[in-house]
Amino acid sequence: MIDRRRLITSAIITMLVPQSVSAQQSGKVWRVVFFSVAAGPNPLADSFRRGLKELGYSEGHNLAIQYRWMAGHESQYEEVARELAESEPDVIVTAGHPPAVAAKKAIVQTPIVALAVVNPVGGGLAASISHPGGNLTGFSLEVTPETNAKMLQLLHEAAPKITRIGALWNSANPGSRFYLDAVERAAQSEKLTLNAYDVRRAEDIDVVFRSLRGNVEGLIVFPEGLLWTYRRNIVEAAREAQLATIFGYRDATEMGAFMSYGPDLVDLFKRGAAYVDKIIKGVKPAELPIQQPAKFELVINIKTANALKVVVPPSLLARADEVIE
Structure with missing residues (x-):
């Protein structure tokens, strides 16, 4: 039984x-x-x-x-x-x-x-x-196309004296074009000068930084796969060129970039x-619906800001998700 x-x-x-x-x-x-x-x-x-x-x-x-x-x-x-x-x-x-x-x-x-x-x-x-x-x-990576322009707006808010801004993008990536279009519209609205620099290979990074020296005061690096892969190289090149740079991924800020804004x-x-x-x-x-980011993280590296002699407004520091000392 x-x-x-x-x-x-x-x-x-x-x-x-x-x-x-x-x-x-x-x-x-x-x-x-x-x-x-x-x-x-x-x-x-x-x-x-x-x-x-x-x-x-x-x-x-x-x-x-x-x-x-x-x-x-x-x-x-x-x-x-x-x-x-x-x-x-x-x-x-x-x-x-x-x-x-x-x-x-x-x-x-x-x-x-x-x-x-x-x-x-x-x-x-x-x-x-x-x-x-x-x-x-x-x-x-974004909620609406307008989200893509937020990096430019935050960079200019952090360093208002910057009026000439460069943008690293990859013309071989259709997604990178969406970011560039949104940032170009935002630059026109804010009356800022925007210069786009195409990076399609790792070797292009050195060439681009030689050409942007003296032509831009700040830099945007789009959250694009190739640029993410070589983010450490870009962080080091931006530090050497003394450029206030904002990335679309936080670990670049942990590596020494000035700012980052984007989803986790x-x-x-x-x-x-x-x-x-x-x-x-x-x-x-x-x-299964396409999932969109529920939260975007703003991270600011104060040590890098000090090295660049940029005084970040207290109001922006208060909104940051993390401030790296």
């Missing part, structure tokens, strides 16, 4: 076992591709992987992640996207705007989770924010893991 208490206990344990653990016990290994604009392993990829681990996925057991690092090789995006689709993964995760564009164009069935994209509706990645349609969903990218990539989990469990990308 079956022990009734043992039967009830067994049923409760079965209900409490997470789906991901059940998948592991059944021998299913979920295959995820991480298709990134950046070069090599980095904190954002690490955060994405931690997010999956917290959801019960373990590489080598019920999860296999294939990484493709592009490091600015823009001419190869579509070819790589087609190659990845042919490998038939369960989910393709794109990190940065260019791989998302290439994946959307080349892949029609495999679910895509696009992280850190810009203007997904205007850029043709999604039909709408709430109902993206098709096989792509993900996380955007580490958190964004970790949250992206939850979308992969939902898709693995049967939710279609078309049913």
Whole structure:
């Protein structure tokens, strides 16, 4: 005769076992591709992987992640996207705007989770924010295109004497163009001079800084994959050129940049893991709305401000999420 208490206990344990653990016990290994604009392993990829681990996925057991690092090789995006689709993964995760564009164009069935994209509706990645349609969903870097102009406004508020501003962008990245258009409109409105400098390769950084010396007093660095990859090089070049610089990612300020304003990218990539989990469990990308940043972080490095002889208004310091002493 079956022990009734043992039967009830067994049923409760079965209900409490997470789906991901059940998948592991059944021998299913979920295959995820991480298709990134950046070069090599980095904190954002690490955060994405931690997010999956917290959801019960373990590489080598019920999860296999294939990484493709592009490091600015823009001419190869579509070819790589087609190659990845042919490998038939369960989910393709794109990190940065260019791989998302290439994946959307080349892949029609495999679910895509696009992280850190810009203007997904205007850029043709999604039909709408709430109902993206098709096989792509993900996380955007901004709430509206006007958000992209905020970096210029904050830089000018922090250092009002600056009237000639440079902007580093990547013409090979359609997302970078959205930022440039918004900042150009804001510069006209504020009656500021804006000079754009195109960076498509790491080698372009030294060339650009030689050409902008004496021509600009401040600098904006857009939250673009290639510029993020080489952010330390740019921080050091800006320090040497004595330029008040604002980035779209906080860790640049931690490295010594003057300011940063943008969404928490580490958190964004970790949250992206939850979308992969939902898709693995049967939710279609078309049913998952494009997520937008809930909060933007303003970080100011006072040590750098002092070195630049910039006196940041107390009102701006009071609004900062963090002031690095």
